[in-house]
Amino acid sequence: MGHSNASGDLSSEMEVDAFRRLFPLRFYEHHLAESIRPDGRALGKARDTTIELGAVASADGSALAKIGLTTMLAAIKMEVMTPSKESPDEGCIAIDFHMPPICSPLVRPGRPAEAEPVVSKQLADTILRHVKHFYGHSLLLDYFFKVLYSGMIDLKDLSLVSGKAAWMVYLDIYCLDADGSLFDAALLSAIAAFSHLQIPVVSMNDDGKLIVVSEENGEKDIVNKEKRKLSLNRIPFSLTCVLHKNYILADPTAEEETIFETLVTVVLDTFDQLVYLYKPGGLVLAFTSSVQDCIALTRQRLKELQKILDESVSGMEVD
């Protein structure tokens, strides 16, 4: 083909990064044919991942998660609320994902990124995992629901004084550097922040308000002596993959996400339940085999991530 020859000629005379900019797909296909990605990774391999717990001193729980260059800072602040009449023994979790203008050249002040509400919603779905409000059913179904399908956190653990006070958990996740797989990094930082969370000790004051007291002072009316940590069951971990022809690229960078339009995000929990499988359109159709491959990659990744998380948690305890 005359055309491809012409651009082949062009490629010889321009710098690699210019070629990459002008013909990104061709650039990547050269690499994919050799089963390697421009950053030197194998196709199914995720980038280096680190977790640092307690990055924010002013928060009750916080974590900084990095997947490659993508950096997320998650922090939890606990506030007190009056629980709703329908669920007097339950607290509440509000999850917000922010992309401040520092994180990417595409975000400008006053114009929130398109991904912001979408990722917020996805995180809330995966972490809270509530399908719809559950009412009008027998206790038995409730029980089923709780054992099997409840979220990572039991909202009942957030109760302080039944019907009077419960914790409102504000989880805010800030993207500090955006380089693809935002949801994966955001979820990881959120999970890590929850494992770092230390619930403050509170006691009721004369006005009926709850205030933070220090444990050492031996205050008598501590409301939540036992519940200092949330028990996390069924922790979800995720992996985003990119589909292109027959290739599956795990943990894409921002560049890879824009070049290949087909993304598949799989979230599995530690009980091997499928929490989320997200494939929003894209040029490539996902067949059973590729879905299975993505799930298999996620299973592997889950083990890696769990290890990284465990290490960072035990690292904290040593300190």
Next chain:
Amino acid sequence: MLGLSLGEKQFIKGGIAQDLRSDGRKRLTYRPISVETGIIPQASGSARVRMGATEVIASVKGRGGEELSTELSVALQRCLLGGKSGAGAAIDLSSLVVIEGKICWDLYIDGLVVSSDGNLLDALGAAIKAALSNTGIPRANVASGASGDGQPEVDISDEEFLQFDTSGVPVIVTLTKVGKHYIVDATAEEESQMSSAVSISVNRQGHICGLTKRGGAGLDPSIILDMISVAKHVSEQLINKLDSEIAAAEADEEES
């Protein structure tokens, strides 16, 4: 933005360097100032100040509006409100207390720029000073039996008004640096040629109550100190001038 030709720019700069500005003033001379008070009957206090072609209105009342750009408001706050603990504030905030720790007056000061020909901050500062002198807050009598937890009942008098002591209200002096020299009360034309400007609010005691710098160019610290001492000197004249104008305006208002 003013479209000035190169020649006009040179003329302005050259005039300032020779201490003869384009409207005939010297570097440290103000334009004629005129003050009118009590121009908004609904407000607790109000004043209109004209400085050359710059005209601003300030009013003091219970509710606020948002006519001023944030930047101006912040600069004014900085000049008038003093430190977090209240030291150096324009008015003694304790005069606003009705019951210690329970109820106090909230003063809303609105500034409105009617026409702008430079030096807005100084004009607004003067207008606020005049408006505050013009302000009377109703005397509030605390109804008896208001001890304990409940909200105390407050009786607001329709006839008796308390006047503020406005002698502590500072004036704002903006020194605009054009070329190597600085001038007071710059017109919009002159402001377009400035390299930087320092607004200093000074009270009657000669204490600095606030300072803010505009314009990008750096200034030598010694120049800033020099500007502060010039501002103090200029402020004395300005305060005297304003006080007499305000007194005259008040007298006018009572007559009419």
Next chain:
Amino acid sequence: MEEDGDVVVTPGEVLGKSSDLKAGAGAYVSPQDHAVYASLTGFRRILSPPPDAPDQRPTVEVTGHKAHGPVPEPGSIVTARVTRVMARMASADIMCVGTKSVREKFSGIIRQQDVRATEIDKVDMHLSFHAGDIVRALVVQQWFQLVGQRCNAHRQGKLSKERLPRLEDDEMK
């Protein structure tokens, strides 16, 4: 040419007196104290003047360890992708300046009268360009236009020869 490559300087550091040194790239002379200052972070290099130059002061340069992305300016040869073609002009996104790719795209316009040197009023923009074409162009002007486009790209040489393949060729099914 003389180099003392290992000295790293940062903006605002004094490199010498203007009586002894000329300010090259990444350096400037302050009119207040006649000193040469660095304006970038990088390595200080002192270049001796060519022996026949009238000014015998050596030039001091700061070569940036990390320069910002390239910015097209008049005279730059740029590679651009045509985004839309109108009757009298085409707009294009500049992707590369010289051989370097830009960090973020700059947009430019190619005016009808700048497409070729002769018979400039007979140029049919729609025959010359398609959206998606990659063109090589010379920046002739940086100016402000109502639409906010900021530079004017000029296509060099003959149309048919220089025309590069359309990009979507390898994407279409």
Next chain:
Amino acid sequence: MAAKAASTPTTYSPSPTTQKTKPSFFKNDNVDWVRPDGRGFHQCRPAFFRTGAVNAAAGSAYAEFGNTKVIVSVFGPRESKKAMMYSDIGRLNCNVTFTTFATPVRGQGSDDKDFSSMLHKALEGAIMLETFPKTTVDVFALVLESGGSDLPVVISCASVALADAGIMMYDLVTSVSVSCLGKNLVIDPVLEEESYQDGSLMLSCMPSKYEVTQLTITGEWSTAKINEGMQLCLDACSKLAKIMRSCLKEAASASED
């Protein structure tokens, strides 16, 4: 299904709110009081800078002064999106935001708009705007944690980020503030001190050119006090500049290897 989020109930923070009355030792000028973090009155917090914190940006820096932590990203020079007047010089655009968890009580970050314009004023005199005509340089700051003296830290951090981005500057900009507490001037105040202060003075300067780019004073000051405060700030600024320069140099040498 979004019902939970939508009907967010009113909540309050259980942390004890800062007392309205300041502790007596601040007021009492005769008693030798100790600063909350045990520093001397004229001693700054240890400063830490790191460049290249955000890879997506052209240049970036992270600064940590005690509990004050900020990140600044610089983008550009890039196409100006805003239609602007004909001009030979570039445009500087600044924005400062706070995270919701920056302050002890959630979502109470200071007035961002004011910070943005103050940052702009402090920087514009130091940047050679004429070197990038018709383009914009964006300086975006995010205060991760607010621990007092936020704006001075943002300004200093921004100038390191600009240097990292390779934007031409006359000099770095360093910024320090002092608080007036009773008779004493304390430098680089923490949040607690800022909430009790009688007055504050913030000075930004180009240390090696010895020029002030921004100065703001609030509260009542005598000329002598201003003199003293400015001198304190200028001295601290030149020390701070050394730290900033060594950070930049380290990064430059490292990139060479």
Next chain:
Amino acid sequence: MEDSAAADTADVGGSVVEENECRICRNPGEEGNPLRYPCACRGTIKYVHQDCLLQWLNHRKISHCERKIAMEIDRIDGRTPNQLRPLACSRNVLNRAHGSASWSQGDTKVLAAVYGPKAGTKKHENPEKACIEVIWKPKTGQTGKSEREYEMILKRTLQSICILTVNPNTTTSVIIQVVNDDGAVSFKDAGIPLKHLAGSNTYVVNDDGAVSFKVAICCGLAESGYVILDPAKLEEQKMKAFAYLVFPNSVLSALPEGSPKVEGEPMENGIITSVTQGAMAVDDYFHCLERGRAANEKMSAFLRRSLQPQLPG
């Protein structure tokens, strides 16, 4: 919420049938401790006391019924698990839009309008491709995070099925209005009329059949692990998890080999879009996929029928 009341009575009515006994303790149901049938098991092991079951579950540390095979169980509206609600579709319901359709599935009804292609605005301009913008309007209230998510998913889905290269530099707006929400609104219902609309809009889609219409299916995964298709709102509340799936329309091929195969699977088996909500076992997901594909055929056939008169020759 009359429906919910009706459902409750049905539930209770079922649990007090005579002569039934708990499969664990072998006692009949009694006042205050009625028998329930929480899973799909039938016959003599259908009933169980709640307390007994809890005890048993605790003891076994598992959460499934051991016979989780989904036996036929009647749904509230009398459908079988694999049955879709009645479909209805009408086109060109709006005068001003360039293409429009309303689509209903049982009581769930959405209205979709397509405007364009029109000249791309500065923001949505792409020199090589057409842009699609989606605006999702909920039945009541304001656009929230969920709607933003739907918009994004729908946009991406549409981008993958329309031939975008035909009209570069243009924008096509798609506006979805939810008229009545009785479950499974998300994507499923909206998706189909859209595609359908795209079909009626000859600008966007060529008539030559190169574009396969997509079919969206919603599977609900009930708590005991069986799959039902197309849940109504009341059923949605009982589901532990959902899978929303979008497939290409099954292709009627003139070629003798039948539909084209990719990786040994027919084309229509490929997933265009998949979104899940709630946790499920991986196998359950694949189970959903199967059911979804089966339903795909029915939907495709319906779509083709309703489109046929419009497409010339």
